[in-house]
Amino acid sequence: MLDDTRETRITPIGPxxxxxxxxxxxxxxxxxxxxxxxxxINPVVxxxxxxxxxxxxxxxxxxxxxxxxxxxxxxxxxxxxxxxxLEDPDPVYALGAQAQRALAAGRDAExxxxxxxxxxxxxxxxxxxxxxxxxxxxxxxxxxxPGAPTHTLPVPTAAP
Amino acid sequence: xxxxxxxxxxFALAILAGFAAGLGYGWAINPVQYRSTGPHTLQIDYQTDYxxxxxxxxxxxxxxxxxxxxxxxxxxxxxxxxxxDAIGFADAQRYxxxxxxxxxxxxxxxxxxxEGME
Numbered sequence: 001m002l003d004d005t006r007e008t009r010i011t012p013i014g015p016x017x018x019x020x021x022x023x024x025x026x027x028x029x030x031x032x033x034x035x036x037x038x039x040x041i042n043p044v045v046x047x048x049x050x051x052x053x054x055x056x057x058x059x060x061x062x063x064x065x066x067x068x069x070x071x072x073x074x075x076x077x078x079x080x081x082x083x084x085x086l087e088d089p090d091p092v093y094a095l096g097a098q099a100q101r102a103l104a105a106g107r108d109a110e111x112x113x114x115x116x117x118x119x120x121x122x123x124x125x126x127x128x129x130x131x132x133x134x135x136x137x138x139x140x141x142x143x144x145x146p147g148a149p150t151h152t153l154p155v156p157t158a159a160p
Numbered sequence: 161x162x163x164x165x166x167x168x169x170x171f172a173l174a175i176l177a178g179f180a181a182g183l184g185y186g187w188a189i190n191p192v193q194y195r196s197t198g199p200h201t202l203q204i205d206y207q208t209d210y211x212x213x214x215x216x217x218x219x220x221x222x223x224x225x226x227x228x229x230x231x232x233x234x235x236x237x238x239x240x241x242x243x244x245d246a247i248g249f250a251d252a253q254r255y256x257x258x259x260x261x262x263x264x265x266x267x268x269x270x271x272x273x274x275e276g277m278e
Contacts, residue, residue: 022167022170022171022174023170023171023174024174025171025174026170026171026172026173026174026175026178027174027175027177027178027181028178029175029178030174030175030176030177030178030179030180030181030182031178031179031181031182032178032182033175033178033179033182034178034179034180034181034182034183034184034185034186035182035185035186036182037179037182037183037186038182038183038185038186038187038191039186039192043186043191043192044187044191044192048201048202048203048204049197049201049202049203050202050203050206051202051206053197054197054198054199054202055197055198058198058199058233061233062199062210062233065210065213065214065217065230065233066213068217069213069216069217072216072217072219072220072221073216073220082209082213085206
């Protein structure tokens, strides 16, 4: 067959078939926009929180108020219930540490109230013996020389 | 419609679907967790208990200015409104009469002070 008589067939070119990747791109783009809007621009606002979610400064204020109320009323059960709301891992440690901070800041009355509540929570020695919860090792009493400085506030234990 | 136009329509629909999924995830499934909320967001029962604490301290100290300062912890709501809300809640929840009396006493003192200022 001669070249000039060869039949050439041209297949009609239709619209090119495109991959649907653009749909995935749009979905991912929308997802990112949605998350930015939901987390940053217009996040969920909680209108009913608990004292346990308060910031540290507010928790300190709340704790000090509880201690002051206990110092004036002597109602330990109610103070304990209120302290539980703050969800401190170790309420006695939290009270002692805050008492030391208040003492350092010159707020003696507040420090006294906090220390009073901390010592009341520790309870009498008989009650501590019956306590089944594990407690950090306590320092053993030593014979101090006269005039040696002693702790006036609960000794803070190591944070977990 | 042309094929190109349909592609834009589907692209926009995909963005909308992704946006809706993002909102659902960000608001319902995994919303922002606040770790440091303010006292003004406390539930009414916790606010009422705090107001009761302030009333107990006012009973012991008799210091109205300090009581007002302590009430300010709960936000910018006027103290008398705050007291009335707390008393209303405490009344509905059948708080002890002594506790209600303390709160009413503080509310009365605040009201007297406000009337004295006018």
